[in-house]
Amino acid sequence: MPPHIALLVNPASGRRRAAVIAVRLKEALRAAGARVHVYTGRSAADSRRLARLAAADRPDALVAVGGDGLVHQALQGVVGTGVPLAVVPAGSGNDVARAFGVPRGSAHKTAQAILAGRTRPSDVVRLTTADGSQRYYMSVLACGFDARVNERFNNFRFSVGRAGYLVGLIAELRSFQPIDFEIDIDDRSIAEPGMLVAVGNTSAYGGGMHVCAEAVPDDGLLDVVFVREGPIGRFLRVFPRVFNGSHLGLDEVVFERGRVVTIRGDAGTAYADGERTGPPRLVCEVVPKAVEMLELTS
Numbered sequence: 001m002p003p004h005i006a007l008l009v010n011p012a013s014g015r016r017r018a019a020v021i022a023v024r025l026k027e028a029l030r031a032a033g034a035r036v037h038v039y040t041g042r043s044a045a046d047s048r049r050l051a052r053l054a055a056a057d058r059p060d061a062l063v064a065v066g067g068d069g070l071v072h073q074a075l076q077g078v079v080g081t082g083v084p085l086a087v088v089p090a091g092s093g094n095d096v097a098r099a100f101g102v103p104r105g106s107a108h109k110t111a112q113a114i115l116a117g118r119t120r121p122s123d124v125v126r127l128t129t130a131d132g133s134q135r136y137y138m139s140v141l142a143c144g145f146d147a148r149v150n151e152r153f154n155n156f157r158f159s160v161g162r163a164g165y166l167v168g169l170i171a172e173l174r175s176f177q178p179i180d181f182e183i184d185i186d187d188r189s190i191a192e193p194g195m196l197v198a199v200g201n202t203s204a205y206g207g208g209m210h211v212c213a214e215a216v217p218d219d220g221l222l223d224v225v226f227v228r229e230g231p232i233g234r235f236l237r238v239f240p241r242v243f244n245g246s247h248l249g250l251d252e253v254v255f256e257r258g259r260v261v262t263i264r265g266d267a268g269t270a271y272a273d274g275e276r277t278g279p280p281r282l283v284c285e286v287v288p289k290a291v292e293m294l295e296l297t298s
Contacts, residue, residue: 048076140212141271
């Protein structure tokens with residue numbers, strides 16, 4: 001029986017680059033003898049529904065062609081099913097793809113890597129929001145200043161790229177007040193005003209911001225980074241250091257690891273895998289080796 005591959009595609013991702021990549025990958029997989037079923041999501045909710053539908057059909061792999069948001073929806077379908085997940089990056093951030101290896105070369109080489117079926121187990125994070133609903137995320141949950149910037153950026157009427165994030169950052173700085181956070185990490189607690197907290201399974205979010213720079217996705221632990229209250233000028237000097245991960249040793253930054261992390265505080269909505277989740281109370285719990293990730297770089 002030929003291998004069965006499900007392609008989950010966000011055709012609008014990467015300024016419609018995902019649609020082009022998906023067509024080439026579909027043709028390469030079929031040329032290699034695979035049976036390919038394409039699922040095209042028209043919204044986040046539609047992609048999540050299609051991911052669950054695809055996983056229920058028990059393919060040999062579910063391949064997400066898009067950005068971190070699409071991977072987030074694909075994850076809701078594959079966790080607990082045993083269906084391997086592959087990520088072919090075609091979005092703006094692509095942090096999950098970088099964490100597990102970005103495929104190199106042609107669609108033919110990517111197809112061969114998918115069909116080779118080499119996998120590595122990865123942890124995921126079970127997130128319980130204030131209303132009791134649950135979902136999974138793969139990369140980083142952001143709560144506080146950076147999430148509020150993301151909220152502003154997403155509310156812009158037009159897509160303005162990286163410049164828009166900078167505009168949102170400047171706008172948020174004008175009104176931002178430190179948040180009285182209460183954070184429980186297993187049996188340890190942090191209770192003090194702060195600028196942001198991040199809970200990471202992988203290291204980066206926002207297209208290469210390594211806020212949880214030492215996070216490893218298969219160690220059974222979550223990395224927690226908390227930035228204490230401080231003068232805005234100092235925060236502006238600290239914040240850019242998340243791009244290379246050099247912020248972890250600073251006095252303003254608290255770094256912890258744990259299995260269960262609970263966040264309380266009037267912080268506004270949080271984002272996980274770049275997707276809007278909801279405000280605290282938020283409970284992040286690691287689920288060890290909950291998904292098999294296909295290796296596409298070998």
